[in-house]
Amino acid sequence: MAADLSSAALAAAAAPVGAAPVLRTEDLGIRFGGLAALNGVNFAVARGEIRAVIGPNGAGKSTFFNCLTGVLRPSSGRILFNDDEITGLSPNRISRKGIARSYQITNILPNATTLENVRIAAQSRRHGWSLFTHHRAFRDIIEKAEAVLATVGLAAKADELAANLSHGEQRNLEIGIALATEPQLLCLDEPTAGMSAGETDDTIALVRRIARDLTILIVEHDMTVVMGLAHRITVLHYGAILAEGTPAEIQSNPRVLEVYLKT
Numbered sequence: 001m002a003a004d005l006s007s008a009a010l011a012a013a014a015a016p017v018g019a020a021p022v023l024r025t026e027d028l029g030i031r032f033g034g035l036a037a038l039n040g041v042n043f044a045v046a047r048g049e050i051r052a053v054i055g056p057n058g059a060g061k062s063t064f065f066n067c068l069t070g071v072l073r074p075s076s077g078r079i080l081f082n083d084d085e086i087t088g089l090s091p092n093r094i095s096r097k098g099i100a101r102s103y104q105i106t107n108i109l110p111n112a113t114t115l116e117n118v119r120i121a122a123q124s125r126r127h128g129w130s131l132f133t134h135h136r137a138f139r140d141i142i143e144k145a146e147a148v149l150a151t152v153g154l155a156a157k158a159d160e161l162a163a164n165l166s167h168g169e170q171r172n173l174e175i176g177i178a179l180a181t182e183p184q185l186l187c188l189d190e191p192t193a194g195m196s197a198g199e200t201d202d203t204i205a206l207v208r209r210i211a212r213d214l215t216i217l218i219v220e221h222d223m224t225v226v227m228g229l230a231h232r233i234t235v236l237h238y239g240a241i242l243a244e245g246t247p248a249e250i251q252s253n254p255r256v257l258e259v260y261l262k263t
Helices: 007-012 061-068 091-097 114-126 139-151 167-180 197-210 223-229 247-251 254-261
Strands: 021-032 035-046 050-054 076-081 099-101 185-189 215-219 232-237 240-245
Touching: 021 061, 021 215, 035 061, 035 215, 035 240, 050 061, 050 223, 061 185, 061 215, 091 099, 099 167, 114 139, 114 167, 139 167, 139 197, 167 185, 167 197, 197 215, 197 223, 223 247, 232 247, 232 254, 240 247, 240 254, 247 254
Parallel strands: 050 215, 050 232, 099 185, 185 215
Antiparallel strands: 021 035, 021 076, 232 240
């Protein structure tokens, strides 16, 4: 069911004007045997944009994310980030180029503290690993991790084991881990899945806050979240783009209403 947009939400959904694409795909395709999971996807997201990718189950959303972040290698087409081709690179190399990702299933170190989870991610970018230097010798790493925890609202939980955080806090910690790698593009896969209404509201506010300095690509089933956050929306159906537009345009698109929104 589509969420109604208030005038305030419509104003907030104004996309960056004249911004160059930070990420684009050209005829992107991937096949699993005889099944075309993605078929000729031409996609571009502008720098500074919040773009949502929606569609029915099996539309190709997770496959698309997996191709962008190196989990899957496309069968055809190209992926360009800052005009640099990244098609088929490993997840680690794509991450180092400036693309970070959260997952549908929370991906944290449960037996490490909240601070340690973020510190490890920050250190991977700034110093790498050393057998002879304790991480606390790198004061900039600790400061970076503490700043990230403040950003995601977890500063007070720095010494708490990640396993002891609430579900919503764990999801936001995962966003913090992604932010600690200092990305230009943040891919969020179902960031509000399983959250209470209050936790969802907090995460929406968090995404709005971090979007001031980032480009964000989000896959999300909750249409209230999508319509309230996205500048533009891409609708996938059977591995191809069915429609693209602003939240208002997508809500009124007859094809989208028929195959997905069902209003």
